[in-house]
Amino acid sequence: MAIIYDKGVRSFHLKTKNTSYIMKIYREEYLAHLYYGKRLEVNDIGLRFEERAHIMNDTPEDRVFSPETMPQEYPAFGAGDLKEPAYRIRDARGNYISDGRYVSHYIYHGKKGLEGLPSTFAGEKDAVDTLEIILEDSLIGLAIVLTYTVFEDYDIITRNTKFMNMGKETIRILKAASVSVDITGHEFELIHLTGSWARECRFNRVPLNTGRIELDSARGVSSSQHNPFFALAGKNATEDYGDVYGFSLVYSGNHLSQIEVDQYEQVRLIMGISPVNFEWKLESGACFQTPECVMAYSSEGIGKMSRLFHRVFRERLCKSKFANSPRPILINSWEACYFDFTQDSLLELARESRKLGIELLVLDDGWFGRRNSADSSLGDWYPNTDKLPEGITGLAERVNEIGMQFGLWFEPEMVSPNSDLFRAHPDWRLHVPGRPGHQSRGQFVLDLSRQDVCDWLVDAVGRILECGKVSYVKWDMNRQLSEVGSAVFPADQQGEIYHRYVLGLYQCMERLTAAFPDVLFEGCEGGGGRFDPGILHYMPQIWASDDTDAIERLSIQYGYSFVYPWSCISSHYSVSPNHQVGRVTSPETRAYAAMTGAFGYELDVCTLSEEEKEEIKNSNRIYREDRELLAKGDFYRLLSPEGHEKAAWMIVSPGKKEAIVYYFRILAHANQPFTWLKLQGIEDTEEYYVKELRRTYTGAELTCIGLPVSNFSKDFQTEVFHLVRRDLGG
Ligand code: GLA
Numbered sequence: 001m002a003i004i005y006d007k008g009v010r011s012f013h014l015k016t017k018n019t020s021y022i023m024k025i026y027r028e029e030y031l032a033h034l035y036y037g038k039r040l041e042v043n044d045i046g047l048r049f050e051e052r053a054h055i056m057n058d059t060p061e062d063r064v065f066s067p068e069t070m071p072q073e074y075p076a077f078g079a080g081d082l083k084e085p086a087y088r089i090r091d092a093r094g095n096y097i098s099d100g101r102y103v104s105h106y107i108y109h110g111k112k113g114l115e116g117l118p119s120t121f122a123g124e125k126d127a128v129d130t131l132e133i134i135l136e137d138s139l140i141g142l143a144i145v146l147t148y149t150v151f152e153d154y155d156i157i158t159r160n161t162k163f164m165n166m167g168k169e170t171i172r173i174l175k176a177a178s179v180s181v182d183i184t185g186h187e188f189e190l191i192h193l194t195g196s197w198a199r200e201c202r203f204n205r206v207p208l209n210t211g212r213i214e215l216d217s218a219r220g221v222s223s224s225q226h227n228p229f230f231a232l233a234g235k236n237a238t239e240d241y242g243d244v245y246g247f248s249l250v251y252s253g254n255h256l257s258q259i260e261v262d263q264y265e266q267v268r269l270i271m272g273i274s275p276v277n278f279e280w281k282l283e284s285g286a287c288f289q290t291p292e293c294v295m296a297y298s299s300e301g302i303g304k305m306s307r308l309f310h311r312v313f314r315e316r317l318c319k320s321k322f323a324n325s326p327r328p329i330l331i332n333s334w335e336a337c338y339f340d341f342t343q344d345s346l347l348e349l350a351r352e353s354r355k356l357g358i359e360l361l362v363l364d365d366g367w368f369g370r371r372n373s374a375d376s377s378l379g380d381w382y383p384n385t386d387k388l389p390e391g392i393t394g395l396a397e398r399v400n401e402i403g404m405q406f407g408l409w410f411e412p413e414m415v416s417p418n419s420d421l422f423r424a425h426p427d428w429r430l431h432v433p434g435r436p437g438h439q440s441r442g443q444f445v446l447d448l449s450r451q452d453v454c455d456w457l458v459d460a461v462g463r464i465l466e467c468g469k470v471s472y473v474k475w476d477m478n479r480q481l482s483e484v485g486s487a488v489f490p491a492d493q494q495g496e497i498y499h500r501y502v503l504g505l506y507q508c509m510e511r512l513t514a515a516f517p518d519v520l521f522e523g524c525e526g527g528g529g530r531f532d533p534g535i536l537h538y539m540p541q542i543w544a545s546d547d548t549d550a551i552e553r554l555s556i557q558y559g560y561s562f563v564y565p566w567s568c569i570s571s572h573y574s575v576s577p578n579h580q581v582g583r584v585t586s587p588e589t590r591a592y593a594a595m596t597g598a599f600g601y602e603l604d605v606c607t608l609s610e611e612e613k614e615e616i617k618n619s620n621r622i623y624r625e626d627r628e629l630l631a632k633g634d635f636y637r638l639l640s641p642e643g644h645e646k647a648a649w650m651i652v653s654p655g656k657k658e659a660i661v662y663y664f665r666i667l668a669h670a671n672q673p674f675t676w677l678k679l680q681g682i683e684d685t686e687e688y689y690v691k692e693l694r695r696t697y698t699g700a701e702l703t704c705i706g707l708p709v710s711n712f713s714k715d716f717q718t719e720v721f722h723l724v725r726r727d728l729g730g
Contacts, residue, residue: 001107001109001129002014002015002016002127002128002129002150002152003015003107003129003130003131003148003150004043005105005107006043006044009024009043009044010024010025011023011024011025011034011043011044012024012105012131012133012148013043014131014148014150014157015039015150015152016039016150016151016152016153016154016155016156016157017039017152017153017155018038018039018155018297018299019036019037019038019039019155019157019297020035020036020037020038020039020040021035021036021148021150021157022034022035022036022040022043022044022045023073023133024044024047025102026047026070027065028058028101029101029102029103030067030070030072030101030102031072031073031074031101031102031133031135031146032047032070032071032072032073033071033072033073033181033182034047034071036181036183036245036295036297037243037297037299038243038297038299047070047071049064049065049066049069049070050064050069051063051064052064052066052069055068055069056068056080056082057080058080066080067079067080067081068080068081068082068083069264069266071182071183071184071266072180072182073133073146073180073182074086074087074100074135074144074146074161074177074180075180075268076097076098076099076100076137077089077096077097077098077175078096078097078098079097079098079099080099083260083262083268084212084258084260084268084270085175086161086175086177086179086180086270086272087144087161087163087173087175087176087177088173088174088175088275089140089142089171089172089173089174090171090172090174091140091169091171092140092169092170092171096174098137098140098142099137099139100135100136100137100142100144101135101136101137102133102134102135103134103135103136103143104133104134105131105132105133105134106131106132107129107130107131107132108129108130109128109129109130110122110128110129110130111128111130111149111158112130114160114289114291114292115287115289116289116503116506116507117250117251117289117291117292117503117506117534118250118292118317118506118533118534118537118538119158119160119250119291119292119317119537120149120151120156120158120250120292120294120312120316120317121316121317121319122149122151122316123315123316126151126152126153126316127151127152127153128149128150128151128152129149129150129152130147130148130149130150131147131148131149131150132145132146132147132148133145133146133148134146136166140167140169140171141165141166141167141168141169141171141284142163142164142165142166142167142171143163143164143166144161144162144163144164145161145162145163145164146159146161147159147160147161147162151312151316154308154311154312154315154316155296155297155298155308156294156295156296156308156312157295158292158293158294158295159178159179159292159293159295160178160179160289160290160291160292160293161176161177161178161179161272161290162287162288162289162290163176163282163287163288164286164287165282165283165284165285165286165287166285167284168284169284170281170282170283170284171282172279172280172281172282173278173279173280173282173288174275174278174279175272175275175278176272176273176280176288176290177270177271177272177273177290178249178251178271178272178273178290178291178292178293179247179269179270179271179272179293179295180268180269180270181245181268181269181295182266182267182268182269183232183245183266183267183268183269184266184267185265185266185267187234187235188208188232188233188234188235188267189205189206189207189208189232189233189234189235189237190205190206190207190208190213190230190231190232190233190259191203191204191205191230191231191232191233191244191302191562192204192215192226192227192229192230192231192257193226193227193229193559193560193562193563194215194225194226194227195224195225195556195559196224196225197224197526197527197529197546198527198545198546198547198580199224199545199547199552199556200224200527200528200529200531200544200545200556200559200560201224201227201528201531201544201545201556201559201560202555202556202559203555203558203559203562203640203642205233207235208232208259208261208267209261210261210262210263210265211260211261212258212259212260212261213258213259213260214256214257214258214259215230215256215257215259216254216255216256216257216274216276217253217254217255217274218254218274218276218277219254219480219481220253220254220445220480220481220482220484220498220501221252221253221477221480221481221525221529221530222249222251222252222253222255222529222530222531222532222534223480223529223530224525224527224528224529224531226255226257227531227532227559227563228248228249228251228255228257228271228532228533229246229247229248229249229562229563230246230247230257230259230271231244231245231246231247231302231305231562232244232245232259232267232269233245233302237301237302238301238302239301239302239303239636239637239638239680240300240301240303240304240680241300241301242299242300242301242302243297243298243299244297244298244301244302244304244305245269245295245296245297245305246295246296246297246298246305246306246308246309246562246563247269247271247293247294247295248293248294248296248309248533248563249271249272249291249292249293249294249532249533250291250292250293250294250317250532250533250534250537251273251291251502251532251533251534252502252505252506252530252532252534252535253273253498253499253501253502254273254274254276254277254278254498254499255271255272255273255274256270256271256272256273256274256275256276257269257270257271258270258271271293272290272291272293273290273291273499277484277495277498278495278496278498278499279495279496280495280496280499281492281493281496291534294309294312294313294317294533296308296309296312302562303636303637303680305562306561306562306563306635306637307634307635309562309563309564309565310564310565310566310634310635311565311634313533313536313563313564313565313568314565314567314568314632317533317536317537318536318537318539318540318568319513319537319538320513320517320520320521320538320539320540321517321518322520322540322541323540323567324567324631324632325631326627326628326630326631327520327541327567327598327599327627327631328359328360328405328471328472328520329357329358329359329360329599329600329601329620329623329624330358330359330360330361330362330407330472330600330601331349331353331358331360331361331362331600331601331602331605332362332364332474332572332600332601332602333346333349333361333362333363333364334364334365334409334602335548335572335574335575335579335602335603336349336602336603336604336605337349337604338365338366339365339366339371339372339373340366341363341366341387342387342388343387343388343389343390343394343395343398346361346363346395346399347395347398347399347402348606349361349604349605349606350398350399350402350404351402352605352606353404353601353605354402354403354404355613356605356613356616356617356620357616357617357620357621357624358404358600358601358605358620359404359405360404360405360406360407360471360472361399361404361405361406361407362406362407362408362409362472362474362600363395363406363407363408363409364409364474365409365411365476366384366387367383367384367387367388367392367408367409368380368381368382368383368384369381369382369384369419369420370384371384374441374442374443374478375416375418375442376416376418376419376442377416377418377419378411378414378415378416378419378421378443379414379415379416379419379420379421379422379446379460380419380420380421381410381412381460381461381463381464383395392408392464392467392469392470393467393469396467396469396470397469400469405471405472406469406470406471406472407470407471407472407473407474407520408464408470408472408473408474409473409474409476410461410464410473410474410475410476411475411476411477411478412446412457412460412461412475412508413445413446413448413457413477413505414443414444414445414446414477414478414479415428415429415443415444415445415446416442416443416444417439417442417443417444418442422444427447427487428446428447428450428453428456429444429445429446429447430444430445430446430447430481430483430484430485430486430497430501431444431447431483431485431487432483432485433485433487435483437482437483438482438483440478440479440480440482441478441479441526443478443479445479445481445501447486447487447488447497447501448500448501448504448505448508449486449488449489449496449497449500449501449503449504450486450487450488450504451504453504454504454507454508457508458508458511458512458515461473461512462512462515462516465512465515465516465519470519471518471519471520472519472520472521472522473516473519473520473521473522474522474524474543475509475521475522475523475524475539476524476525476526476543477524477525477526477529477530478525478526479526480529481498481501484497484498484501485497486500502534506534506538509521509535509538509539510538513538513539520540520541521538521539521540522539522541522542522543522570522598523535523536523538523539523541523542523543524542524543524570526546527543527544527545527546527547528542528543528544528545528556528560530542531544531560531564533563536564536568540567540568541567541568541569541570541598542564542568542569542570543570544556544557544560544569544570544571544597546580547580547581548572548573548574548578548579548580548602549574549578549580549581549583549585550573550578550583550585550589550590550593550594550716551583551585551589551593551641551666551716552580552581552583553571553593553594554593554641554647554664554666555641555642557569557571557593557596557597558637558640558641558642558647558649561635561637561649565635566596566597566630566633566635566651567597567598567630567631567632568598569597569598570597570598570600571593571594571595571596571597571598571599571600572594572599572600572601572602573587573590573591573594573599573600573601573602573603573616573619574590574601574602574603575602575603575604576590583716585716586716586717586718587612587615587616587619588615588619588718589664589716589717589718591615591616591619591622591623592619592662592664592718592720593664593718595619595622595623595626595630595662596630596649596651596662599623599627601616626660626722629651629653629658629660630651630660632653632654633651633652633653633654633659633660634651634652634653634654634681635649635650635651636649636650636651636652636679636680636681637649638650638661638677638678638679638680639663639677641664641666644666644667645666645667646663646664646665646666646675647663647664647666648661648662648663648664648677648709649661649662650662650679650680650681652681652682656681656682656683656686656725657724657725657728658722658723658724658725659679659681659682659688659722659723660720660721660722660723661677661679661707661720661721661723662718662720663677663709663718663719663720663721664716664717664718665710665712665714665715665716665717665718665719666715666716667715668712668713668714668715668717669713670713672711672713673711674708674711675708675709675710675711676705676706676707676708676709677706677707677708677709678702678703678704678705678706678707679699679702679703679706679707680703682699682702682703682723683699683725684698684699684700684703684704685698685699685700686698686699686725686726686727687699687725687726687727688702688723688724688725688726689723689724689725689726690707690721690722690723691721691722691723691724692719692720692721692722693707693708693721696726702723707721
């Protein structure tokens with residue numbers, strides 16, 4: 001068992017291979033947090049209190065103990081601890097105060113799913129154990145179940161919280177964090193991923209000071225503004241050194257992370273659904289389930305934290321059968337022709353692509369209703385027979401005859417005001433009666449808090465997929481939410497609609513991915529606006545950004561790599577000069593920047609020079625040879641693209657038999673010093689043959705001295721190295 005309850009000291013010790021997480025039932029049945037970090041063998045750690053003026057506690061003569069200075073496991077609002085609470089309620093008398101104390105716990109083998117929400121799961125033979133601790137506020141009849149699952153071999157602990165109304169009167173939940181952790185000491189820096197449309201997921205690292213930092217989305221989607229992830233890294237932590245705590249929320253809607261350093265330099269970390277515009281009515285006997293938070297601690301630097309997330313997400317979060325396998329090389333019609341295509345032009349694109357070694361043609365936006373620009377037809381999911389006389393089935397068959405698989409774009413959550421769907425069901429959109437509502441990209445959002453709308457969506461998409469000829473679906477969503485209200489819920493439940501939207505979305509994704517398990521689904525939100533573990537549970541890859549420029553993508557993909565496995569970051573080779581930034585880059589640089597992701601193309605290959613076509617053929621040959629390793633290997637960041645000088649990373653096969661190193665020279669300088677690229681993740685004591693250099697090095701030489709890389713005197717150049725262990729055929 002990875003979970004020990006020590007009856008003597010009344011502590012809970014959660015152990016993974018390398019980490020310990022310890023809590024204790026403390027005086028007056030408070031649940032105290034004792035420790036999270038490198039694995040320990042003791043079950044108790046002393047809590048430190050000092051006599052202080054102006055502290056609060058349950059016994060007036062005690063000037064030492066206080067629930068505010070005690071690290072709390074799930075702090076309540078307004079009851080002795082005046083820092084940021086993990087939860088807040090309003091009871092039937094209008095009071096906001098709660099006070100949950102320990103009443104019982106259960107430990108069991110395995111892991112349960114979360115009702116209506118995506119989550120990690122245990123494999124059949126996994127060493128996975130779960131602890132449920134129940135806190136109770138007996139005055140109002142509120143039970144709070146804190147659930148911890150230990151993935152021992154993955155070095156991962158997951159948490160979630162469930163609220164149960166055991167009383168007779170209705171309670172309103174105003175804030176319900178998934179996780180709260182109090183850590184002593186503030187010698188940390190905060191790592192988070194921030195951005196916007198077309199410049200998603202930029203890495204940011206800032207110091208912590210007294211006060212509170214909040215990272216949030218109130219946009220209805222997890223958002224490109226703040227990815228639902230943050231890490232606390234020791235001030236001196238690097239890629240391969242130091243303490244790092246990572247937190248990732250399995251949720252695709254509004255979220256909030258709070259990082260508070262208090263007056264005693266203790267750090268409180270809170271993560272969960274955003275309380276903005278959130279109010280959940282919890283009637284007598286009802287439950288509310290929060291999303292899951294995945295926690296990864298590394299004592300060996302930031303790189304290891306990332307690899308812990310990568311492995312558990314690939315193997316124990318993504319449900320798709322494609323999660324751990326190489327993906328087909330695809331070509332997407334969007335930047336190739338936007339809305340301007342016919343069946344004949346698509347078939348020509350397919351024929352040319354096939355010759356170049358591309359395996360799947362994706363028809364993007366513009367195939368349905370009367371859609372010839374972004375201003376109509378969302379919701380009318382039937383083929384436009386002016387453009388596609390044989391419909392989707394006929395087109396897919398012709399594409400299959402050419403020897404390619406066929407994929408299709410949908411934006412199922414949306415409705416255009418100019419659509420048959422909107423004319424038939426004007427109240428199916430999220431809206432507030434009497435307010436016209438803001439459009440974005442000329443569209444409204446369907447109200448997925450309604451079961452009838454979810455049923456319609458599943459049917460509309462399912463009807464097209466039933467032909468059995470569609471091997472891939474790109475599930476897009478091109479706007480964020482505003483005027484969030486629902487026509488079917490009463491006034492006192494309008495505060496539930498943001499979350500109910502996400503629950504409806506998950507229900508649709510669950511039903512469609514279960515009904516079509518052989519279809520490869522890709523998530524998208526106007527690029528990477530909903531790139532989160534919730535979507536990954538259903539869809540093993542997500543379009544990372546509408547910016548397809550190779551150099552911009554280095555920074556974007558570098559950012560995603562802090563949490564997300566390479567294999568789920570969808571990335572395409574596009575035309576030069578690039579459509580978003582006009583940059584001119586070589587075919588080789590574009591190919592290698594895109595290859596370290598779910599690889600594809602996004603340009604009209606029919607118009608390319610013979611020379612570029614040959615380059616593409618060659619890239620596809622290389623990718624086919626490498627893709628097994630790219631899908632399953634361990635990822636190491638070597639040089640950060642931030643600063644615009646150089647970037648480098650490598651993928652090492654399980655067992656360290658092979659590795660591929662990608663080196664990018666971004667901005668070049670004349671007459672530069674020699675560059676040695678220090679590698680990671682390989683065996684120091686083994687010899688590796690580097691194919692491109694036709695030379696053998698010991699692992700130690702490559703990690704301590706480095707690989708000699710070219711001193712390019714031109715901007716935007718690339719070099720790639722394949723390493724094979726000598727004793728294994730290199
Ligand atoms: C979004 C996506 C693009 C493309 C367009 C189509 O912007 O991110 O890849 O599918 O929509 O309208």
